[in-house]
Amino acid sequence: MKRLVLLLTVILAACSDDNVPDVSSEKAAADALQALQGAANAADGKALYAACAACHGAAGEGNSALNSPSLVNQQDWYLERQLNAFRSGVRGSDPKDGYGAQMQAIAKTLPDEAAVKAVVSYISDLKAKPAEKTLDGNVKRGADYYSNLCGACHGPEAEGNDKLQAPALAGVDDWYLLKQFNHFRDGIRGADEADRYGYQMGMMGKTLPDDDVAMDVIAYIQSLAD
Ligand code: HEC
Ligand code: HEC
Numbered sequence: 001m002k003r004l005v006l007l008l009t010v011i012l013a014a015c016s017d018d019n020v021p022d023v024s025s026e027k028a029a030a031d032a033l034q035a036l037q038g039a040a041n042a043a044d045g046k047a048l049y050a051a052c053a054a055c056h057g058a059a060g061e062g063n064s065a066l067n068s069p070s071l072v073n074q075q076d077w078y079l080e081r082q083l084n085a086f087r088s089g090v091r092g093s094d095p096k097d098g099y100g101a102q103m104q105a106i107a108k109t110l111p112d113e114a115a116v117k118a119v120v121s122y123i124s125d126l127k128a129k130p131a132e133k134t135l136d137g138n139v140k141r142g143a144d145y146y147s148n149l150c151g152a153c154h155g156p157e158a159e160g161n162d163k164l165q166a167p168a169l170a171g172v173d174d175w176y177l178l179k180q181f182n183h184f185r186d187g188i189r190g191a192d193e194a195d196r197y198g199y200q201m202g203m204m205g206k207t208l209p210d211d212d213v214a215m216d217v218i219a220y221i222q223s224l225a226d
Contacts, residue, residue: 022073022101025066028054029102043114045068051106060126062173062202067099070131073171073225077162081197083107084114090195094188098214130171130225135178137212137219145217149207158221165197171225180220181205185214 023028036051055068062070071079085091092104110116147156153166160168170175183189184205190198210213 045118048119049122053083059101062193069113069173069176069180071123072126072128078167079120096188137216137221139223142216142220146220158224168223169207174218174222
């Protein structure tokens, strides 16, 4: 119980400029922690996911109002690695990363590798459905930048490349990709040298000339999803 109170305190304290969790996402976090209480030690993927559903949706479809991305278009190895990055604190520790901190607190309630694998395995069995388009950009210009600067790691169709640990981007929420890209660019994510792959992407975050081009690249990635 003490641990849960501590976690809630962490979640409620996780505030920053444009990354301030609002009341509805704080309530979702509190509900999720309660649900995790029962399932955490059982390594039961379905029971564990019930807590995740409060923010990521019952079908893993995400919820932009809670800044929670869809999870069903990601590879299992990537989901697992991100959950472990949150658990170890290399992701979600920057003071400007309020939503990352929220997710870090939840991930830390997963007690061990078995629980991580169980919940990821449950998510992997959910039906993949590409996230809806929410942003506009110059797709043609985005395509040029993408193939020159991103495709070598993320793949020509943004399908991901496990050998390089670069995740699939096609089908993931465009608003989420843009936010994460900006976080890499600004050193809010991936700045920790212990975060080997995040650090690599952090360097790539500085390669696009401006916000307009970043929007174009994300619009192009979104156009690859179907
Ligand atoms: C209180 C809401 C909330 C709950 C509950 C929650 N998440 Fe999250 N999750 C988030 C938010 C917000 C983010 C985005 C963090 C960011 O912006 O960096 C996130 C991000 C993630 C990511 C990273 C995805 C990526 O592509 O980078 C994974 C994986 C994830 N969550 C899995 C889970 C799992 C598994 C559970 C249940 C054990 C869970 N989440 C419960 C809010 C939540
Ligand atoms: C050198 C290989 C490499 C290149 C080139 C690269 N990336 Fe990445 N990218 C990665 C890796 C590795 C990750 C996973 C980082 C982590 O584990 O946190 C990543 C993660 C991301 C994410 C976060 C996705 C999520 O769901 O959390 C976005 C967005 C992204 N890259 C966009 C881009 C864009 C746009 C470009 C081109 C400007 C690009 N990347 C170029 C390797 C690369």
